[in-house]
Amino acid sequence: MIRITDGRYIRNIYGVPVVADVFRATSNIITMIMKGAKEVVPLDDINSAYVLKKEGYLLFGEDNLAPIKGFDYGNSPTETSNLDLDGAKIALKTTNGSGAILKAGEGTLIGAFLNINALSRHLRNKEVHIFPANLRNGVSTEDNEFAYALTKKVLEPGSNIDVNVLRARNGNGSLLLKNNHFEKDIDFCLQVDFTDVIPIFKDGRIVRMQ
Numbered sequence: 001m002i003r004i005t006d007g008r009y010i011r012n013i014y015g016v017p018v019v020a021d022v023f024r025a026t027s028n029i030i031t032m033i034m035k036g037a038k039e040v041v042p043l044d045d046i047n048s049a050y051v052l053k054k055e056g057y058l059l060f061g062e063d064n065l066a067p068i069k070g071f072d073y074g075n076s077p078t079e080t081s082n083l084d085l086d087g088a089k090i091a092l093k094t095t096n097g098s099g100a101i102l103k104a105g106e107g108t109l110i111g112a113f114l115n116i117n118a119l120s121r122h123l124r125n126k127e128v129h130i131f132p133a134n135l136r137n138g139v140s141t142e143d144n145e146f147a148y149a150l151t152k153k154v155l156e157p158g159s160n161i162d163v164n165v166l167r168a169r170n171g172n173g174s175l176l177l178k179n180n181h182f183e184k185d186i187d188f189c190l191q192v193d194f195t196d197v198i199p200i201f202k203d204g205r206i207v208r209m210q
Contacts, residue, residue, distance in 0.1 A: 001014070001015070001127050001128070002127075002128045002129075002130065002151050002154060002155070003015070003128070003129045003130065004129075004130045004131075004132065004144075004147045004148075004151070005129065005130070005131055006131070006132065006134055006139070007019060007020075007021075007096070007100040007103075007104075007131035007132050007133040007134055007143070008096075008100075008133075008134050008136075010100065010103040010104055010131055013104065013105070013129050014127060014129045015126060015127025015128050015129050016107065016109060016123060016126050016127065016128050016129065017104040017105070017107065017108040017109065017129050017130075017131060018108070018109045018110075018111045018119070018123070018128060018129070018130045018131065018150070019097065019100045019101050019104050019108050019109075019110060019111065019131045019133060020111045020112060020130065020131070020132050020133060020143050020146045020147060020150075021094070021096055021097030021100065021112075021132075021133035021143060022112050022113060022140075022142040022143055022146050022168065022173070022189050022190075023140070023142050023143075023173040023174070023176075023177055023185065023186070023189055024075050024076065024077055024094075024097075024177075024182075024185055024189060025075060025092070025094040025096065025097025025098060025101075025133065026097055026110045026111060026112045026133075027077045027112040027113075027114055027185075027188070027189040028060070028075055028076070028077040028080055028092070029042075029092065029097075029110050029199050029206055030077075030110060030112055030114050030115050030195060030197055030199060031077040031080045031081050031114070032060075032080055032085055032088075032090055032092075033197050033199045033206070033207070033208045034195050034197045035080065035081065035083060035084070035085040035086070036084070036085050036086035036087060036088070037085040037087075037088045037089070037090050038087050038088060038089055038207070039089050039090070039205040039206060039207050040090045040091075040092050040199070040205065040206040040207075041057065041089075041090065041091045041092065041204065041205045041206070042092050042093075042097075042098035042099075042101045042102055042201070042206060043061075043091055043092065043093040043098055043102075044093070044098060044099040044102055045093070046061075046063075046068060046093055048091070048093075049061065049068075049070075049071070049091045049093050050070060052089075052091040053070070053091070055089075056089060057089045057090060057091040058072045058073070058085075058088055058089070058090050058091070059071040059072050059073070059090075059091050059093075060072065060073045060074070060075060060080070060090055060091070060092045060093075061074070061075055061091075061092055061093035061094050061098070062074050062075040062094055062095065063093075063095060064095055065095075065176070065177075065180045065182070068093065071093075075092075075094050076182065076184075076185050077185060077188050077189060078184045078185050078188045081188065095136065096133040096134065096135060096136065097133045100131055100133040101201055101206070104131055104201070105201070106201065106202065106203075107200065107201065107202070108200070108201040109122075109123075109198055109199070109200055109201075109209070110198070110199035110200070110201070110206060111130070111146065111150060112146065112189060113146060113149070113165065113168075113189065113190055113191065113192050113194075114189070114191055114192075114193075114194040114195055115193075115194070115195050115196065115197055115198055116146070116149060116150055116153055116161070116192060116193060117153065117192075117193040118193075118195070118196040118197070118198055119150065119153075119198055120150055120153035120154045120157065121157075122198060122209075123150075123154050124154055124157070128154065130147040130150060130151070132144045132146065132147050135172075135173070138172075140171070140172060140173040141167060141168055141170075141171020141172050141173055141174070142168035142171050142173045142174065142189075142190075143173070145164040145165070145167045145168040145171065146164070146168065148164055149161035149164035149165070152164075161192065165190050165192060168190060169186065169190055174186050
């Protein structure tokens with residue numbers, strides 16, 4: 001069985017939890033791990049990030065798309081894709097995605113269009129609970145379209161998800177990024193099957209699933 005629940009209202013979890021914040025947190029996490037990061041610690045408050053910075057963590061994040069004072073980088077997977085993160089320890093604080101991962105808890109898989117095929121293969125014949133992170137003030141088209149696309153891929157491996165990608169490209173999250181001059185991230189995040197990396201949240205940190 002596959003369930004989809006709004007990531008703002010995570011209470012009960014059935015089966016394997018998957019969190020998707022396509023624009024941009026989960027796409028960025030996948031990119032970080034793909035670029036060699038050792039771990040990513042998701043945070044729901046900024047002060048915790050400053051503590052981790054003293055321990056050698058790189059700080060990534062944003063608050064309603066704005067940079068956070070004292071952070072090393074924003075939340076752009078396009079920017080992340082150009083960094084050398086081999087062995088890096090990262091702390092990530094975003095508007096919606098990092099909090100949703102913390103709420104979903106231990107064993108949560110990190111999903112986006114970038115790893116949808118690898119993720120769907122792993123989830124086949126399992127009970128799955130997908131949590132689109134959504135926005136503080138409403139649903140986000142891209143997160144829900146990803147949830148629908150992943151469902152199709154799990155149930156029918158050869159399913160065509162072009163319509164889901166198109167809707168994501170034309171949705172409210174895409175418009176928000178365009179209005180804030182992050183057009184490159186739209187194209188980056190909507191690449192399908194870009195990597196086989198599946199990050200998993202274990203013991204308070206996100207690592208590459210082995």
